[in-house]
Amino acid sequence: MTVLPLAIAAVPRLRRFASASRRPPPWIVSWLQVSPLAFVLVVLFALPTLLFVVVSFWDYDRTGIYPAFILDNYRDLLTTPATIRVYVSSLAFAVIVWAVTLFFGFNIAHFLIFHVRSAAIRTLLFLLCAIPFWTSGIIRTIAWIPFLGRNGAFNQIAMGLGLTSKPLDFLLFSSFAVIITYVNLFTLLMVGPIANSMAKIDPALIEAARDAGASRWRIMIEVIIPLSKTGIALGSILVFTQVMGDFFVVKQMSGGQSASIVSTLATEIQAMQYPPAAASAVVLVIFVALMVAGMMRVVDVRKELVK
Amino acid sequence: MMRLATNQATQRTVVEPRFDVELVAVTKRYDRTVAVDAISLRIPRASYCCLLGPSGCGKTSTLRMIAGHEIVTDGDILIRDRNVTDLPTARRGTAMMFQNYALFPHLNCLDNVAFSLKMRGVGKAERHARAREFLELVEMAEFAPRLPAQLSGGQQQRIALARSLITEPQVLLLDEPLSALDPFLRVRMREELKRLQRELGITFIHVTHSQDEAMALADLMVVMDQGQIRQAGTPRQIFEAPANVFIARFIGGHNVLPGPRGLVAVRADRCRIGQAGNGAHSSGRVVAVEYQGPVVRVSLQMQSGEQAAALLPDNTYFAAPVQPGDPATLVWSEADAHPVTVS
Amino acid sequence: MMVGGQSYQTAGRGRPWTFYALAGLFGFFLLFLYGPMLVIYLLSFQGPNGGVTFPMVGTSLVWFEDILKPGQMANIPVSFGRSIALAAIVSVLTVVISVAAGLAFRRRFPGSGVLFYLAVASLVMPSLLVGFGVGLGFKALGAKPSLFTSALGAQLTWTLPFGLFAMFAVVNRFNRAYEEAANDLGATAWQRLRHVTLPILLPGIIGVAMGAFTLSYDEYARTTLVIGERNTLPLEIYALISSATSPTLFAIGTVTTGVSFLIIGITLWRIVRLQRRRAGRAPS
Numbered sequence: 001m002t003v004l005p006l007a008i009a010a011v012p013r014l015r016r017f018a019s020a021s022r023r024p025p026p027w028i029v030s031w032l033q034v035s036p037l038a039f040v041l042v043v044l045f046a047l048p049t050l051l052f053v054v055v056s057f058w059d060y061d062r063t064g065i066y067p068a069f070i071l072d073n074y075r076d077l078l079t080t081p082a083t084i085r086v087y088v089s090s091l092a093f094a095v096i097v098w099a100v101t102l103f104f105g106f107n108i109a110h111f112l113i114f115h116v117r118s119a120a121i122r123t124l125l126f127l128l129c130a131i132p133f134w135t136s137g138i139i140r141t142i143a144w145i146p147f148l149g150r151n152g153a154f155n156q157i158a159m160g161l162g163l164t165s166k167p168l169d170f171l172l173f174s175s176f177a178v179i180i181t182y183v184n185l186f187t188l189l190m191v192g193p194i195a196n197s198m199a200k201i202d203p204a205l206i207e208a209a210r211d212a213g214a215s216r217w218r219i220m221i222e223v224i225i226p227l228s229k230t231g232i233a234l235g236s237i238l239v240f241t242q243v244m245g246d247f248f249v250v251k252q253m254s255g256g257q258s259a260s261i262v263s264t265l266a267t268e269i270q271a272m273q274y275p276p277a278a279a280s281a282v283v284l285v286i287f288v289a290l291m292v293a294g295m296m297r298v299v300d301v302r303k304e305l306v307k
Numbered sequence: 308m309m310r311l312a313t314n315q316a317t318q319r320t321v322v323e324p325r326f327d328v329e330l331v332a333v334t335k336r337y338d339r340t341v342a343v344d345a346i347s348l349r350i351p352r353a354s355y356c357c358l359l360g361p362s363g364c365g366k367t368s369t370l371r372m373i374a375g376h377e378i379v380t381d382g383d384i385l386i387r388d389r390n391v392t393d394l395p396t397a398r399r400g401t402a403m404m405f406q407n408y409a410l411f412p413h414l415n416c417l418d419n420v421a422f423s424l425k426m427r428g429v430g431k432a433e434r435h436a437r438a439r440e441f442l443e444l445v446e447m448a449e450f451a452p453r454l455p456a457q458l459s460g461g462q463q464q465r466i467a468l469a470r471s472l473i474t475e476p477q478v479l480l481l482d483e484p485l486s487a488l489d490p491f492l493r494v495r496m497r498e499e500l501k502r503l504q505r506e507l508g509i510t511f512i513h514v515t516h517s518q519d520e521a522m523a524l525a526d527l528m529v530v531m532d533q534g535q536i537r538q539a540g541t542p543r544q545i546f547e548a549p550a551n552v553f554i555a556r557f558i559g560g561h562n563v564l565p566g567p568r569g570l571v572a573v574r575a576d577r578c579r580i581g582q583a584g585n586g587a588h589s590s591g592r593v594v595a596v597e598y599q600g601p602v603v604r605v606s607l608q609m610q611s612g613e614q615a616a617a618l619l620p621d622n623t624y625f626a627a628p629v630q631p632g633d634p635a636t637l638v639w640s641e642a643d644a645h646p647v648t649v650s
Numbered sequence: 651m652m653v654g655g656q657s658y659q660t661a662g663r664g665r666p667w668t669f670y671a672l673a674g675l676f677g678f679f680l681l682f683l684y685g686p687m688l689v690i691y692l693l694s695f696q697g698p699n700g701g702v703t704f705p706m707v708g709t710s711l712v713w714f715e716d717i718l719k720p721g722q723m724a725n726i727p728v729s730f731g732r733s734i735a736l737a738a739i740v741s742v743l744t745v746v747i748s749v750a751a752g753l754a755f756r757r758r759f760p761g762s763g764v765l766f767y768l769a770v771a772s773l774v775m776p777s778l779l780v781g782f783g784v785g786l787g788f789k790a791l792g793a794k795p796s797l798f799t800s801a802l803g804a805q806l807t808w809t810l811p812f813g814l815f816a817m818f819a820v821v822n823r824f825n826r827a828y829e830e831a832a833n834d835l836g837a838t839a840w841q842r843l844r845h846v847t848l849p850i851l852l853p854g855i856i857g858v859a860m861g862a863f864t865l866s867y868d869e870y871a872r873t874t875l876v877i878g879e880r881n882t883l884p885l886e887i888y889a890l891i892s893s894a895t896s897p898t899l900f901a902i903g904t905v906t907t908g909v910s911f912l913i914i915g916i917t918l919w920r921i922v923r924l925q926r927r928r929a930g931r932a933p934s
Contacts, residue, residue: 026757033754036747038765040810044803045772048783055786104679111672115665125676132683134910136868136884139903142891143686146693146900151703153689184683216668237774245776247871252891262778269782269875278786281779292774302766376830397836409827412928413849423835425845456929474835 049285056278065274073279083280086259087287093175093250093258094243097182101239102232104183105190109231110224112191113198126195133188141181141249148172148180173255181249186242190235197231198224233298240295244288324388327352327478327510328373333382335368335534342368344534345382350512350527355504357521358514360531361557366514367482369531373512374403374480387477402476406483408467410455416442417451420469441469461492472507479504481513485520497523518558522546530554546574551648562615562637563647564589571644576618580605580629581638588638591615593629607635687907694900702895713901726886726902732797733883737866739798740805744813744862745855747806752817753847756826773811777871780807785875800876808872809862816861820854853921860917864910 059068077083108129116122132140147153148171155167170176201224209219225232247262261284268277312323328350335343343365350356358366371377373384375396383392391399410419417438418425424434442448445465455463464484471479484500485493501524504511515521521528522542529539538550549555555563555572562573566587573587583590591609603624605617615637629635693700697708717726755762772780784804788795795801828850832842848855870884877885883906890899 027759030754030757030759030762033750034759034762034765037751037769037810037814038761040747040803040806041765041768041772044784045775045780045807046768048780048787049775051786051790052779052783104675107672107675108679111676115669115672128680129683131911132687134864134868134914135687135903135907136870136887138870138884138887138891139690139906140686142899143690143903146703147686147689149703151705153685153704156704184686187679187683216666241774241776245778245871247778248888262776265782266778266875269785274786277782281782284776285779288774288776289771302763374834376833396830396833401834403831403834405827405831407825407827409825409831411828411831411846411850413852422832422837422845426836426838426841454928470835
């Protein structure tokens with residue numbers, strides 16, 4: 001009975017197998033470390049998502065909801081003109097906001113990384129941009145109301161400076177207000193990733209391009225923009241998903257002229273009409289997923305973030 | 308020859324282990340690549356051993372396997388006749404000095420040095436006292452309260468040394484300890500390391516890619532290439548008689564030329580520019596002339612196709628200077644030509 | 651911290667015109683960013699007879715006092731306390747879970763890809779839908795949603811991805827040689843974690859804690875459907891907006907901003923002090 005262990009102990013090469021079990025394989029250690037995260041993501045995100053996918057096929061009426069497998073919710077949702085309208089309007093907002101935040105975000109990032117020479121000032125300026133983020137989105141949204149209203153600060157200043165004779169009406173409770181608010185809230189989401197990408201550009205590349213005779217404009221097009229692609233893509237993903245998923249800003253700032261996909265959803269939830277709400281949610285998720293997947297083709301997200 | 312000694316604790320006569328470190332057919336495989344290919348080596352007691360070779364030759368992997376930071380794929384490692392192959396790092400009797408010193412940035416020098424004692428549960432007063440002793444040993448006592456970031460490279464290295472030595476290792480492993488230093492500091496630290504090794508009477512295993520460093524320091528020089536040991540011996544043995552073409556080229560200062568019975572290696576400083584006489588010679592053309600102070604290096608392109616060089620004492624050169632483009636004949640004495648194998 | 655700062659040189663003559671153009675744009679952007687907030691700060695000092703827009707009818711602290719009086723619709727100090735408590739718990743949980751996960755992701759392990767993309771999905775998923783799903787789940791289990799269960803969980807789906815990606819950046823800068831040195835010197839796995847890994851990662855960890863706290867404190871979209879009966883501050887404000895519009899709202903905004911500033915300011919200051927101490931004062 002003791003022959004085998006003795007044999008193992010005697011032959012050095014075999015001894016390895018006896019003691020290998022003492023050290024746990026690395027992937028087990030990783031799994032133990034990552035299990036809380038996995039637990040939260042699966043139980044509080046993946047399963048609930050699955051849940052509303054399931055519920056989207058259920059039946060409902062005025063008194064309650066019933067497990068079933070029907071496609072009525074989807075049919076109703078996708079054939080209503082209101083749905084198309086609200087998606088188009090949300091998409092329009094998203095595209096406009098994306099363009100504006102990209103413009104601001106790119107130029108600000110470019111300014112901070114390439115034009116500001118002192119690291120201390122750069123950090124300070126970046127902090128200045130980030131500070132408003134520490135206030136809740138709700139407050140920052142309603143902050144626009146006294147600013148843009150007919151008697152608001154902007155109109156007062158504009159009239160005081162003689163720019164207009166009558167207060168401007170379109171400023172508040174309009175699509176303009178919605179877009180302004182989105183830009184205010186989400187530009188930082190562009191500045192951050194783009195600045196990050198730009199900072200990683202090796203300065204020697206720019207110098208080499210300059211040596212080769214490239215004008216600053218060409219350097220921008222040939223060197224800086226391609227190398228900031230990742231940041232632009234990441235920022236775009238963040239801005240798009242935030243706009244498409246918003247329910248508060250549109251409600252507050254559009255004066256009832258526009259709806260957002262999610263605010264309609266929220267109304268249905270308040271009315272306890274879970275199946276159609278769920279169907280709406282699923283359609284939105286698929287839509288957003290397709291857009292994000294499209295944007296992720298530009299950048300290997302995993303490599304960028306885990307690197 | 309066995310060495311006998313008396314075990315002080317038991318007053319019994321014991322056989323002392325002959326070697327500090329023994330590698331027995333040690334292999335390291337990463338997926339498909341073989342980084343270290345079944346090497347065997349015996350390092351005598353209290354010797355300074357240098358592992359030398361180009362990048363990727365496996366010297367660092369070997370060092371890390373001895374330390375226990377890499378798992379051995381196959382083979383055994385013995386330290387003073389104790390098989391440590393499966394033992395964790397801390398129980399092997401080794402200590403490692405990392406390439407960038409890896410001093411804990413959040414601890415001051417004193418706490419860095421005292422770290423291993425703290426891990427063992429030694430009380431604060433005692434471990435601080437011990438740490439100060441070792442700081443004295445490396446002449447860094449007044450730096451005790453400083454943080455590593457406040458130290459220069461050379462100073463950091465001494466702290467790293469003290470931190471390793473406080474564990475009273477039987478073998479000290481150094482991973483390219485001098486690479487990060489400027490040339491002047493490098494030479495000074497070299498002398499210190501050698502002195503320390505003599506004083507402490509333990510084995511140092513020092514990985515480097517610099518031949519000069521290895522030749523200056525080593526009692527035992529081990530030249531590696533592609534996971535194998537190509538030659539091991541004293542620096543003099545290797546320099547006087549390189550075993551193969553790789554060694555001759557890597558060590559430097561040798562010409563590899565075709566001889567009557569195969570390739571031979573001849574030391575460049577034993578070659579002269581002269582007339583083709585009865586002795587060994589080879590014709591070629593001067594490609595470059597480099598003044599190096601005490602010697603002048605004349606590079607030649609030989610007719611047989613190789614490149615060669617002659618290291619001439621300055622007087623000899625300036626007595627009969629040659630210029631790039633001149634035809635020249637390399638001459639040497641047969642006694643200085645050593646046959647080398649191709650691989 | 652960002653590197654960069656390779657500015658355009660124009661043969662020593664000073665800044666190119668683009669510098670001034672971009673500086674101008676930046677200045678305009680800052681104004682745009684802060685403008686409305688400044689209006690709010692101003693209006694919170696509105697006189698007792700003033701309304702929610704200009705002009706200011708005198709100045710007073712009346713609206714600040716109003717915060718402390720529990721009204722029928724809103725109870726600000728209590729919801730403030732809840733927000734702080736929830737944010738503290740979310741912050742601690744996020745730190746512990748993200749740090750562990752960040753260390754795990756140093757190797758490729760089976761399922762690491764799936765988990766990573768799950769985290770990304772959790773981040774970009776429209777917030778209300780997450781709350782919807784969690785709410786449905788609780789209903790299905792017959793449990794009542796509440797502050798420290800469902801709301802906490804929903805907020806974690808938001809803070810954990812941020813924490814995870816922040817930890818990636820921190821852990822990537824971490825040199826494994828420190829851990830090997832600790833092994834070499836006899837540390838067990840726990841000793842290594844406690845005395846080497848965590849202390850060195852500390853500035854990053856504090857950053858994650860602070861970030862998570864802020865994210866939780868300001869969060870409303872994920873929690874609104876699963877908050878149960880006891881509102882956090884953003885949700886109280888949300889309720890206030892629909893019912894009463896008075897400068898009290900602005901006073902609340904001023905106060906909450908002040909609190910955010912305070913917390914983040916203190917944390918940043920501590921991080922800077924920590925890093926400065928560790929970087930020493932010697933020239934590199």
